[in-house]
Amino acid sequence: MARQKNLVRRHEILRNTFILLKKRGMENVSLQMIADKSGISKSLLQSYYPHKNLLITEIVTNFMTAVLKSLNATDFKELNTYSKMKIFIYLILEQGIQDEGVERVVKSILSDRNSLDRWSQIFDNWLKDEGVKHDLGNDRQVQIGLNFIITAGGSLYIKRTELDLDADQISDIMVKTFMSTFLSIDEAKIDQTIGEAKSALQKYELATLTQTINEMFDN
Structure with a gap:
């Protein structure tokens, strides 16, 4: 159950990151913006993706x-x-x-x-x-x-x-x-x-x- 929840959250983070990248481009998107759009704290986001480049690589x-x-x-x-x-x-x-x-x-x-x-x-x-x-x-x-x-x-x-x-x-x-x-x-x-x-x-x-x-x- 926990694994499924983590998978769902990862997909949500990636989807929101992709949406932000489409709107603003990579240089204008911060981890805080991604966290806000995903409805989670920046620290929780970083527990999944410590650095923005890891998110970009997955995208x-x-x-x-x-x-x-x-x-x-x-x-x-x-x-x-x-x-x-x-x-x-x-x-x-x-x-x-x-x-x-x-x-x-x-x-x-x-x-x-x-x-x-x-x-x-x-x-x-x-x-x-x-x-x-x-x-x-x-x-x-x-x-x-x-x-x-x-x-x-x-x-x-x-x-x-x-x-x-x-x-x-x-x-x-x-x-x-x-x-x-x-x-x-x-x-x-x-x-x-x-x-x-x-x-x-x-x-x-x-x-x-x-x-x-x-x-x-x-x-």
């Missing part, structure tokens, strides 16, 4: 996991891993472009070193789950590649208006760079991968993912 994990689950949809399940990677990145960035609140969350993730590291780790674990990690060769090279494309892609996203870029172009750049520079995959395979991802995305309803993200802390 990032849940957010990314919600997007990854969408890759199991019928539209995507037959695609190769790198087409899915393109779709994964696109969906995250496009969510931010379409929803002002989600954009604050995405920008918070892209501006925080711990969150970027968590994104790289989630990507790395996903590649293992996909069963392709052992085919990628040098693990250090893969780690460098993931860190590079996430950091560089995040910078492009933040400056996208200035550079006149959209989510499709940024995700293309990130995946092409990873495949060509860090995995030495030939250009024809890269073009095929990107093309298959674009075709699948044309059939996908983004509203489905939007609803999943908005409800990810509801139970």
Whole structure:
């Protein structure tokens, strides 16, 4: 019973944190604000999450996991891993472009070193789950590649208006760079991968993912 109560409270804290991040962005949200919105004391909040970065990391994990689950949809399940990677990145960035609140969350993730590291780790674990990690060769090279494309892609996203870029172009750049520079995959395979991802995305309803993200802390 106590465990269930703790789980419910954690979900409530995460849901309220996500709401505040959507409204204000990470730099403008304090632990006290989260505690007040959750109807608990700051000290009780800190018994669950001693530091704000722990909360943010869990938000990032849940957010990314919600997007990854969408890759199991019928539209995507037959695609190769790198087409899915393109779709994964696109969906995250496009969510931010379409929803002002989600954009604050995405920008918070892209501006925080711990969150970027968590994104790289989630990507790395996903590649293992996909069963392709052992085919990628040098693990250090893969780690460098993931860190590079996430950091560089995040910078492009933040400056996208200035550079006149959209989510499709940024995700293309990130995946092409990873495949060509860090995995030495030939250009024809890269073009095929990107093309298959674009075709699948044309059939996908983004509203489905939007609803999943908005409800990810509801139970």
